[in-house]
Amino acid sequence: MQSIVLLMWLALCTEQDIRERQIANVLTLGFATGALVWLFATGHTWIGAEASDAGWALAIVMLLTLPGxxxxxxxxxxxxxxxxxxxxxxxxxxLGTFIGAGVSVVLWLMTRKRLWALLNPKVKRRLTALTEDMGDRQAFVPYVLTGFMLTAIWIQ
Structure with missing residues (x-):
C-alpha cells in the first residue's frame, strides 16, 4: 500500500516534470513534510524502515545529487x-531507484529511435508539441519513476 502512494506521487511529479520541466514545491516539499511528520510521529519511515535508515538515505541522496x-x-x-x-x-x-533510473536512461537512449518509429502519428504530434519549447532540458523524474517501480518490484 505504501509503495502505491509513492508511485502515485512520483507519477504526479513525472507528469508535471514532462509538461513544465520543473516540479512544484507543493509536490516535493509538501510530500517531504508529510514524510517527516510521519517519521517523527511513528519512529519509522513511510515504508516501515527505521528512522536512522531515512537519515542514511538522505545522506546518499545528497552525495549523489548535489554534485550534479x-x-x-x-x-x-x-x-x-x-x-x-x-x-x-x-x-x-x-540506491535501487538511482540504479533503475540509470538503467532506464541507458535503455531509452539505445531504443528511442526504434520506439519513435513505432509510435502512432497522433502520439508523435502530441509528444512533439510537449517538447518543442523545452530545448535540450530533459525530464529526470520519468526515469526516477521507472527506477522506483523496478526497485519496489525487486524488494517486495
Whole structure:
C-alpha cells in the first residue's frame, strides 16, 4: 500500500516534470513534510524502515545529487524530490531507484529511435508539441519513476 502512494506521487511529479520541466514545491516539499511528520510521529519511515535508515538515505541522496546540481546536471526540484523520497523510504530504495533510473536512461537512449518509429502519428504530434519549447532540458523524474517501480518490484 505504501509503495502505491509513492508511485502515485512520483507519477504526479513525472507528469508535471514532462509538461513544465520543473516540479512544484507543493509536490516535493509538501510530500517531504508529510514524510517527516510521519517519521517523527511513528519512529519509522513511510515504508516501515527505521528512522536512522531515512537519515542514511538522505545522506546518499545528497552525495549523489548535489554534485550534479552544482554542475548543472540536476535541477533543484530533482534534488528536493529525491530528498523527499529518501525520508519516506530507505537506503535500499534510494540506491535501487538511482540504479533503475540509470538503467532506464541507458535503455531509452539505445531504443528511442526504434520506439519513435513505432509510435502512432497522433502520439508523435502530441509528444512533439510537449517538447518543442523545452530545448535540450530533459525530464529526470520519468526515469526516477521507472527506477522506483523496478526497485519496489525487486524488494517486495
Amino acid at each position: 546540481y552544482m554542475l548543472g546536471r540536476f535541477g533543484a526540484d530533482d534534488v528536493k524530490l529525491m530528498g523527499a523520497l529518501a525520508v519516506a523510504t530507505s537506503p535500499q530504495y534510494v
